[in-house]
Amino acid sequence: MRARLSGALLAPLAMFAAFAVVAGCSNPPEEPLKLEGNLLTVDNRSSQDWNAVEIWLNTHYRVTTRSIPAGGRFQVPLDAFVAGFGQRFDFRRAQITELRLVAKLPDGQPLALKKQFEASGLAGMLGGKK
Numbered sequence: 448m449r450a451r452l453s454g455a456l457l458a459p460l461a462m463f464a465a466f467a468v469v470a471g472c473s474n475p476p477e478e479p480l481k482l483e484g485n486l487l488t489v490d491n492r493s494s495q496d497w498n499a500v501e502i503w504l505n506t507h508y509r510v511t512t513r514s515i516p517a518g519g520r521f522q523v524p525l526d527a528f529v530a531g532f533g534q535r536f537d538f539r540r541a542q543i544t545e546l547r548l549v550a551k552l553p554d555g556q557p558l559a560l561k562k563q564f565e566a567s568g569l570a571g572m573l574g575g576k577k
Contacts, residue, residue, distance in 0.1 A: 479491070479492065491521075492518065494518075498551045499513070504525065508529060547561040548561075
């Protein structure tokens with residue numbers, strides 16, 4: 448009788464462990480603003496077009512595009528970001544501290560996205576975000 452009980456308990460435990468491993472290995476959803484080296488990729492995974500798109504880097508460097516269609520993607524090198532007096536962002540020398548996107552939805556409502564960066568130094572060790 449004891450062997451049957453342990454076998455009966457083992458099967459659900461094994462299934463739970465397998466489920467936990469599969470759930471732990473699943474990929475978290477990708478952020479709409481993704482940085483890879485000198486390239487920014489913006490993914491519009493929504494069902495609505497984003498119009499009059501402005502992407503701001505470190506509060507004063509900007510890139511614009513007329514629209515990013517629903518389900519579409521927009522890629523731009525970071526060196527293409529320009530400040531008000533024509534200075535270009537220098538990826539090799541400048542640190543990225545802020546990245547945000549503003550746009551209009553088809554019904555005129557505003558859209559705002561901001562990339563979350565992990566904090567560095569002591570704040571990063573304590574689990575803080577910028």
